[in-house]
Amino acid sequence: MATAQDSYLNLVSHPVAREIAGRFGLPRPAVLRRYRPGEPLLPGPVLVLGGSGADALAGPLPDLGLQIRRQAAHGERLGAIVAVLDEVAGPADLAASALAVGAALRELAPGGRIVTVSRQACETLPPAAAAARQGVEGLLRSLARELRGGATGNGILLGDGVDVDAPGVTGALRFLLSARSAYVDGQFLLVGSTDGQPAAEPERPLAGHTAVVTGAARGIGAAIAEVLRRDGADVVVVDVPAAGEQLAAVANRIGGTALQLDITRPDAGARIIEQAGRHGRIDIVVHNAGITRDKLLANMDAERWDAVLEVNLAAPLRLNEALLASNLLGPAPRIVCLASTSGIAGNRGQTNYAASKAGIIGMVRSSAPLLAARGGTINAVAPGFIETEMTARMPAAARQVARRLLPSLQQGGLPRDVAEAVAFLSGGAAAGINGQTLRVCGQSLVGA
Amino acid sequence: MATAQDSYLNLVSHPVAREIAGRFGLPRPAVLRRYRPGEPLLPGPVLVLGGSGADALAGPLPDLGLQIRRQAAHGERLGAIVAVLDEVAGPADLAASALAVGAALRELAPGGRIVTVSRQACETLPPAAAAARQGVEGLLRSLARELRGGATGNGILLGDGVDVDAPGVTGALRFLLSARSAYVDGQFLLVGSTDGQPAAEPERPLAGHTAVVTGAARGIGAAIAEVLRRDGADVVVVDVPAAGEQLAAVANRIGGTALQLDITRPDAGARIIEQAGRHGRIDIVVHNAGITRDKLLANMDAERWDAVLEVNLAAPLRLNEALLASNLLGPAPRIVCLASTSGIAGNRGQTNYAASKAGIIGMVRSSAPLLAARGGTINAVAPGFIETEMTARMPAAARQVARRLLPSLQQGGLPRDVAEAVAFLSGGAAAGINGQTLRVCGQSLVGA
Numbered sequence: 001m002a003t004a005q006d007s008y009l010n011l012v013s014h015p016v017a018r019e020i021a022g023r024f025g026l027p028r029p030a031v032l033r034r035y036r037p038g039e040p041l042l043p044g045p046v047l048v049l050g051g052s053g054a055d056a057l058a059g060p061l062p063d064l065g066l067q068i069r070r071q072a073a074h075g076e077r078l079g080a081i082v083a084v085l086d087e088v089a090g091p092a093d094l095a096a097s098a099l100a101v102g103a104a105l106r107e108l109a110p111g112g113r114i115v116t117v118s119r120q121a122c123e124t125l126p127p128a129a130a131a132a133r134q135g136v137e138g139l140l141r142s143l144a145r146e147l148r149g150g151a152t153g154n155g156i157l158l159g160d161g162v163d164v165d166a167p168g169v170t171g172a173l174r175f176l177l178s179a180r181s182a183y184v185d186g187q188f189l190l191v192g193s194t195d196g197q198p199a200a201e202p203e204r205p206l207a208g209h210t211a212v213v214t215g216a217a218r219g220i221g222a223a224i225a226e227v228l229r230r231d232g233a234d235v236v237v238v239d240v241p242a243a244g245e246q247l248a249a250v251a252n253r254i255g256g257t258a259l260q261l262d263i264t265r266p267d268a269g270a271r272i273i274e275q276a277g278r279h280g281r282i283d284i285v286v287h288n289a290g291i292t293r294d295k296l297l298a299n300m301d302a303e304r305w306d307a308v309l310e311v312n313l314a315a316p317l318r319l320n321e322a323l324l325a326s327n328l329l330g331p332a333p334r335i336v337c338l339a340s341t342s343g344i345a346g347n348r349g350q351t352n353y354a355a356s357k358a359g360i361i362g363m364v365r366s367s368a369p370l371l372a373a374r375g376g377t378i379n380a381v382a383p384g385f386i387e388t389e390m391t392a393r394m395p396a397a398a399r400q401v402a403r404r405l406l407p408s409l410q411q412g413g414l415p416r417d418v419a420e421a422v423a424f425l426s427g428g429a430a431a432g433i434n435g436q437t438l439r440v441c442g443q444s445l446v447g448a
Numbered sequence: 449m450a451t452a453q454d455s456y457l458n459l460v461s462h463p464v465a466r467e468i469a470g471r472f473g474l475p476r477p478a479v480l481r482r483y484r485p486g487e488p489l490l491p492g493p494v495l496v497l498g499g500s501g502a503d504a505l506a507g508p509l510p511d512l513g514l515q516i517r518r519q520a521a522h523g524e525r526l527g528a529i530v531a532v533l534d535e536v537a538g539p540a541d542l543a544a545s546a547l548a549v550g551a552a553l554r555e556l557a558p559g560g561r562i563v564t565v566s567r568q569a570c571e572t573l574p575p576a577a578a579a580a581r582q583g584v585e586g587l588l589r590s591l592a593r594e595l596r597g598g599a600t601g602n603g604i605l606l607g608d609g610v611d612v613d614a615p616g617v618t619g620a621l622r623f624l625l626s627a628r629s630a631y632v633d634g635q636f637l638l639v640g641s642t643d644g645q646p647a648a649e650p651e652r653p654l655a656g657h658t659a660v661v662t663g664a665a666r667g668i669g670a671a672i673a674e675v676l677r678r679d680g681a682d683v684v685v686v687d688v689p690a691a692g693e694q695l696a697a698v699a700n701r702i703g704g705t706a707l708q709l710d711i712t713r714p715d716a717g718a719r720i721i722e723q724a725g726r727h728g729r730i731d732i733v734v735h736n737a738g739i740t741r742d743k744l745l746a747n748m749d750a751e752r753w754d755a756v757l758e759v760n761l762a763a764p765l766r767l768n769e770a771l772l773a774s775n776l777l778g779p780a781p782r783i784v785c786l787a788s789t790s791g792i793a794g795n796r797g798q799t800n801y802a803a804s805k806a807g808i809i810g811m812v813r814s815s816a817p818l819l820a821a822r823g824g825t826i827n828a829v830a831p832g833f834i835e836t837e838m839t840a841r842m843p844a845a846a847r848q849v850a851r852r853l854l855p856s857l858q859q860g861g862l863p864r865d866v867a868e869a870v871a872f873l874s875g876g877a878a879a880g881i882n883g884q885t886l887r888v889c890g891q892s893l894v895g896a
Contacts, residue, residue: 091761094803095753102745102799121810123817123883128765134810135761138802141794146744186794296594297550305543313539313583317576345893346589346634351550354586355542362569362582369571435571445793445893 029411030150033111035179035420037203037230042079042177043109045069049100050084050117057084057117057164057173063198064174072104080113080177081105085136086164088118090128094135101143110149113177116140117164120157120190137188144186144443145408152176152185152409159192159432168196168432175429180420183386183413186443189433193372196431205427207232209330210279212272214263215289217243220338220386222250223415224286227423229254233284236276238263263289263315269322276328283330284426285323287316287337290356294349305352312356317363320378324370333376334426337364338418339437341384345446357382361437368435377434381421384441387412409442477859478598481559483627483868485651485678490527490625491557493517497548498532498565505532505565505612505621511646512622520552528561528625529553533584534612536566538576542583549591558597561625564588565612568605568638585636592634592891593856600624600633600857607640607880616644616880623877628868631861634891637881641820644879653875655680657778658727660720662711663737665691668786668834670698671863672734675871677702681732684724686711711737711763717770724776731778732874733771735764735785738804742797753800760804765811768826772818781824782874785812786866787885789832793894805830809885816883825882829869832889835860857890 033043045067048058058068072078081104083097101114108114121133136155144153154176156169163169168191175181176189199205211228215221216237225237235256239247244260251258259275261268276282290312293304316337323329342350343357364380371378421440424430481491493515496506506516520526529552531545549562556562569581584603592601602624604617611617616639623629624637647653659676663669664685673685683704687695692708699706707723709716724730738760741752764785771777790798791805812828819826869888872878 091757091765091804091807092754094757095750098745098753098799098803099748099750102748105746121814123814125814127768127811127815127818130814131761131765131807131811134813135757135803135807138791138794138804138806139799141806142790142796142799142802143745143794145794145796146746146799297546297591298553298594300547300550302543302547305546306540309539309542309583313579317539317579320575342590343586344589346586346591346593346891348590348593351546351587351590351594354590355546355583356539356586358586358589359539359579359583363575363579365569365582366571366573366578367575370575 032150032182033179034182041065043111044077044079046080046082047072047078047104048082049097051087053086053164054084059165060170072107076107077109078104078107078112079109080115081108082115082117084164085116085118086158088132090132091135093132094139098139108151112151114143114153115173115176116155118155118157120159141186154184155188157188157190159190162191162194166191166194166432167198171196171429175424180424183409183417183440183442184421185408187439189438190436191432192434193432197428199428204232205429209233209283210276210281211284212236212238212276212282213286213288214238216250217246220415220418221288223419224288224422225250225256226254227419228426229256231423234279238272264310269319273322273326273328281328281330284334286422290338292353296349297351300351308352309356313359320367329374331375333371333374335371335378336422336425337380339380339382341382341439341441341446344382364437365435372434377431379425379433380437381418382437382439383418384439384444384446385412386418387414413440413442480598480630481627482630489513491559492525492527494528494530495520495526495552496530497545499535501534501612502532507613508618520555524555525557526552526555526560527557529556530563530565532612533564533566534606536580538580539583541580546587556599560599562591562601563621563624564603566603566605568607589634602632603636605636605638607638610639610642614639614642614880615646619644619877623872628872631857631865631888631890632869633856635887637886638884639880640882641880645876647876652680653877657681657731658724658729659732660684660686660724660730661734661736662686664698665694668863668866669736671867672736672870673698673704674702675864675867676874677704679871682727686720712758717767721770721774721776729776729778732782734870738786740801744797745799748799756800757804761807768815777822779823781819781822783819783826784870784873785828787828787830789830789887789889789894792830812885813883820882825879827873827881828885829866830885830887831866832887832892832894833860834866835862861888861890
C-alpha cells in the first residue's frame with residue numbers, strides 16, 4: 001500500500017527533486033529505536049547532570065536496569081543524558097547545565113535520549129525564576145531539533161510540591177528513555193502530583209486490567225489494542241458493525257472481546273459498561289474512534305460538520321458521563337483520548353475535525369478533577385504525522401507531506417508510536433499526569 | 449539588499465523549481481493590506497454573527513466608522529465577519545456559527561478579516577463547555593489556513609467576568625480588524641480584565657505618552673520607534689554606542705531623543721530613567737534589543753551562551769526591576785517585550801536564543817501582577833518569519849525559508865507588522881491584555 005511517506009520518498013528520489021531537496025536540506029531519515037520485549041531500556045549508560053536533585057533522581061534508576069554516570073567518560077557511548085534543572089532560579093543558572101549537555105552530546109548513541117527535569121513556570125513566581133524555568137523549554141526544543149540518528153529530546157516538568165524523586169517522575173523518565181517513546185520529541189510531560197508507583201511486572205504493567213478501545217478495527221485503534229494486550233491488559237475492542245470482520249480479526253489476534261457498536265447510539269455507554277463489566281471492572285478506556293469529513297469551510301455542510309463533532313467529541317463526552325456514573329469503574333481508572341495536532345494548530349480543510357480535536361484537549365483538561373476524585377486520570381495523545389490507511393487515502397498526500405516535511409526525526413510516525421504513548425498513560429507509572437495532551441509528532445512543524 | 453524572501457522567490461522562479469513548487473502547492477503571495485493614516489478601518493461592512501452577544505458587541509462598532517450587517521446580502525463584499533460564540537456550552541453549539549461563517553466566506557473582500565469572540569476554556573468548567581470553547585480554537589486556526597488574498601483569521605478570548613461589550617474587547621477587535629494586524633494570523637488575544645478605554649484621538653492613541661525603545665538603531669526596533677511616533681508618542685531610542693550613527697538617524701527622522709547605552713551595564717536602568725524622566729514620566733518601555741550567537745549546542749561556548757542570555761533576558765529583567773522601583777513610571781505603564789517563535793518551538797542552532805526568548809514569555813506572564821498593581825500591563829510580541837537585515841545575513845537563508853515555507857499568508861512579514869502589534873499593546877485599548885505573548889507570524893508552522 002502506498003503511503004504518503006512513500007509518495008514523498010519516490011518524489012525525492014527523482015534526480016531534479018533530489019537536488020532541490022538537497023538545496024533545502026530535506027530528510028534522509030534514520031531508523032528509529034522501537035520497543036521489543038526483553039531488550040535493555042537504553043543502548044548505553046545514563047549521564048545524569050545537575051546538583052543534589054540529580055542525586056535524588058538517579059537513586060531509583062539502577063532498579064530500572066540502568067547504569068548511571070555522573071560525568072561523561074571520553075569515548076563511552078551514552079544511552080541518554082538527563083539534565084536536572086530543578087533549582088534554576090534565574091537566567092544565569094541555565095548556562096552550566098546547557099554547556100555540560102552540549103559537551104557530552106557527541107557521546108550520545110544513535111537512538112539516544114536527552115531528558116530535562118525542571119519545574120513548571122507558574123505565574124506566581126518571581127519574574128527571574130519564571131523566566132529561567134520557561135527558558136528550559138526554548139533550550140530543550142531547540143536541542144531536540146539538533147539531534148540526529150533517531151535520538152530525541154523531551155522534558156519532565158515538576159508541578160507544585162512534586163520533587164524529582166516522586167514515583168511519577170521516575171515513571172515518566174522511564175517512558176521517555178525507553179524505545180516506547182520513539183516518536184515523542186520536543187515535548188514536556190507535566191507531573192502534577194506525587195501519585196504513582198512502579199509496576200509489579202515492568203514488562204506487563206497492565207496485567208489484570210480491563211481496557212476498552214473504540215475504533216479498534218484498524219489503524220491506530222488496532223495498534224492500541226495490540227500494545228495494551230502486550231502490556232498485559234484484557235482488551236474489549238469496539239467498532240461499528242460495518243467493520244465487524246476486521247474487528248473480529250483484531251480480537252482473535254489479541255485474545256480479546258469484540259463489541260460491534262456505533263458509539264453515537266444513546267445506549268452506547270450502557271452497552272460498553274455491560275460488555276466490559278463481564279470482566280469484573282473497567283480500568284482503562286481509550287476514546288480512539290474518529291472520523292474525518294474534510295471540506296473547506298466555504299463548502300461545508302451540516303451533515304459533514306455534525307458527523308465529525310458527534311463521533312469525535314460528543315460521543316466521548318457522553319461515554320465519560322456514563323462511565324463516571326457507573327459502579328464498575330476500577331479503583332484507579334484511566335481514560336485516554338485521541339486528539340490531533342490539527343486540534344492544536346488547525347489544518348486547511350479540517351475546521352470540523354480540528355474543532356472536535358481541540359475540543360478533546362479542552363475536555364481532558366476540565367475532566368481531570370473528576371477523574372482525580374475517583375483516583376484516576378484522563379489525558380490525551382495528539383498524533384502528528386502518522387502513517388495509516390487514512391493518510392494513504394488523502395487526496396493530496398504530497399502536499400500534506402510538504403506541509404510537515406521537517407519533523408526533527410525526518411519521517412512520519414507509526415500507529416504503534418501512538419499506541420505506546422496511550423499504553424504509558426494507561427498505566428500506574430503515569431498516575432501523576434492528569435489533564436494533559438501529549439503530542440506524538442516527531443516535533444513536526446504544526447504552528448499554533 | 450537581498451532578503452531571505454528574495455532568495456526564495458529567485459529559487460522558485462527557476463523553471464524546474466517552479467514545477468516542484470507547483471507540485472507542493474508552494475506560495476504565490478498576495479499583497480497584504482497595511483495601515484495608512486486616514487484610510488477606512490476595513491474595505492467593507494462587518495457581518496456580525498451570533499445571538500444577544502453579537503448585539504452587544506456590535507453596539508460600539510459604528511463609533512469606529514464601521515457599517516454593521518447582521519445578515520450577509522448576496523453580492524455585497526464584506527470587510528470582515530465577526531462570529532460571537534460567547535454562549536457556547538457544548539459541542540452542538542458550534543455548528544450554526546461555523547456554517548454561517550462558511551456561507552458568508554465567498555463575500556469576504558481581499559484583505560478581509562475573520563474574528564471569533566468566545567470565552568476562555570478554563571479548567572473549572574463542565575467538560576462539555578470546556579470542550580466546545582476549546583473547539584473554537586481548532587475551528588478558527590483551520591479557517592485561518594483556508595483564507596486567501598491577504599485575509600486573516602484571529603480570535604478574542606474573554607476571561608472570567610469579561611463580557612463582549614468590555615472596552616478591551618472593542619479595542620482588541622479594532623486592532624484585529626484593522627490593517628495594523630496584517631501579519632497576525634491564527635492567533636488568540638485573551639482579554640482578561642474590564643480595563644481599557646477608547647483613545648481620545650484614535651489616529652494618535654499614544655499622544656502625550658513617553659516611550660523608550662531599546663535596540664532602536666535598525667530593523668524591528670527602528671520600525672517600532674517610527675510607529676510609536678506615528679501614533680503620537682515621544683520616543684527615546686536606545687542602542688549601543690557602536691550603532692550611534694544609525695541611532696541618531698532614527699532619532700532625527702522621528703524627532704526623538706537618542707541614548708547611546710549598552711543595556712547590560714549595571715547602571716543602564718538608572719541612565720534610561722534619567723533620560724526618559726526629562727519628559728516628565730515614562731509610559732511605555734519596549735524591550736526590543738536582542739542578539740543572536742547561533743551554534744549547535746555541541747559547539748556552544750560560554751561566551752556565546754552568556755552574551756545572548758545577558759542581552760535578551762537578564763538585562764530586561766534588571767531594567768524592569770529598576771522601572772518598577774522608579775517614581776517616574778506613568779499611571780498606566782506599558783512594557784512590551786520582544787519574544788520569538790523560536791522561544792515557543794525552538795530552532796536548530798539557537799538553544800541560547802530560544803532559551804532567552806522562552807524566558808521572555810515566562811517573564812511577562814509572571815510580571816503581569818506586578819504591572820497590574822501599578823495600573824499597567826506587560827506583554828510580549830513573538831515575531832515569526834520577519835524580513836530584516838538579520839534574516840538576510842543568515843548563512844543558510846534558503847533552508848530557513850524551507851522550514852517556514854508555508855505560513856498561511858505565504859510570505860514573510862515586515863518589521864512594521866511587529867511594530868504595529870507593539871504599538872497596539874502600548875495603548876489604552878489593550879489595557880485588558882496582560883501577561884500574554886502575541887505571535888506575529890502569518891500563522892507560520894513552528895511546532896511546539
